[in-house]
Amino acid sequence: MQKISKIAVLTSGGDAPGMNPCIRAVVRTAIYNGLHVAGVRQGYQGLIDNNMYDMDPRSVSNILNLGGTILKTARCLPFRTDEGMETAYKNLKANGIDGLVVIGGDGTFTGALRFSKKYPDIAVIGVPGTIDNDLYGSTYTLGFDTATNTVIEAIDKIRDTADAHDRLFFIEVMGRDSGAIALRAGISCGAEAILLPERDTAIEHLIENLKAGQYNKKSSSIVIVAEGDKRGAYDLAEEVRKQVKFYDIKVTILGHLQRGGSPSAFDRILGSRLGFAAVNALIKGETQKMVGLEANHIKLTDLEEALTQHQFKLEEDLMEMSDILSI
Numbered sequence: 001m002q003k004i005s006k007i008a009v010l011t012s013g014g015d016a017p018g019m020n021p022c023i024r025a026v027v028r029t030a031i032y033n034g035l036h037v038a039g040v041r042q043g044y045q046g047l048i049d050n051n052m053y054d055m056d057p058r059s060v061s062n063i064l065n066l067g068g069t070i071l072k073t074a075r076c077l078p079f080r081t082d083e084g085m086e087t088a089y090k091n092l093k094a095n096g097i098d099g100l101v102v103i104g105g106d107g108t109f110t111g112a113l114r115f116s117k118k119y120p121d122i123a124v125i126g127v128p129g130t131i132d133n134d135l136y137g138s139t140y141t142l143g144f145d146t147a148t149n150t151v152i153e154a155i156d157k158i159r160d161t162a163d164a165h166d167r168l169f170f171i172e173v174m175g176r177d178s179g180a181i182a183l184r185a186g187i188s189c190g191a192e193a194i195l196l197p198e199r200d201t202a203i204e205h206l207i208e209n210l211k212a213g214q215y216n217k218k219s220s221s222i223v224i225v226a227e228g229d230k231r232g233a234y235d236l237a238e239e240v241r242k243q244v245k246f247y248d249i250k251v252t253i254l255g256h257l258q259r260g261g262s263p264s265a266f267d268r269i270l271g272s273r274l275g276f277a278a279v280n281a282l283i284k285g286e287t288q289k290m291v292g293l294e295a296n297h298i299k300l301t302d303l304e305e306a307l308t309q310h311q312f313k314l315e316e317d318l319m320e321m322s323d324i325l326s327i
């Protein structure tokens, strides 16, 4: 078993609230256990540029409440190449690093696994950090809860104005491949319809729904459209406008405001638990694993398995319930 003496931590891909509590947990758990820790700036790019610095417990003071990531993040093309990986490896060795914690989504894990297979003397543990909640091996990913709450707060405000003016709003929320945020936000805000990348809703069905709502004396309607819906909120609104005359129809794209903001209690605790577990896994000699939370227990999943099984599974029961509760 390889004994770890110095670890590096990085955040990669899209930022997600909860990354900072996770970094804090990684740094403090490592130092508590007598390890040294380096913070890598800008994800894999920082490994290639040798952009890293030694961290101590005070490096992560007062960051629990911060959104984004103090280490910065990046999408790094050179890390996809053998040359880029070799440079990253040499820099890690030069800094005396033998363990790596990567916080990010499936792209980040794909890079981590490739790297670790090429250079197995650097142990690698992944932490699921993405607002999309679409990783196998963890019921929740960092940032999903906060992002959903942010979306709910925005939709509640839109509902006020929709109701005052008898309007129908199409609201686009994040999720290119995953309807997780759309579905949870839809249930929480009583959306009249939720359109997801995983389910093809016919426009005729949507229009029937909206007409039934009007017949049932609804004064406003909200349709949540996940970013990954193939028609997009503007085109949908245009189509519906041709047949629905009883509502003034508006479109709102929530955009990047969904990524930011102070992490919720849930994401602070999840980040702390996963960061703590990631370092303990490295200390136990684990590598090429992802730490996740299943049934409120920490679980280790092989990165290989997490990536091959990776696919968001739509919870049909929630979808059905949402349809019934919004009549």
Ligand code: ATP
Pocket (backbone or CB within 6 Å): 012, 013, 014, 015, 044, 074, 075, 076, 077, 079, 080, 081, 104, 105, 106, 107, 108, 109, 110, 111, 112, 114, 129, 130, 131, 132
């Ligand atoms: P999010 O879910 O928020 O998009 P992500 O981790 O999936 O997060 P990506 O941009 O897909 O985000 O991946 C992050 C980084 O991981 C990439 O910029 C790249 O540096 C690295 N990466 C992705 N795929 C590979 C690969 N096949 N080989 C090596 N590195 C990769």
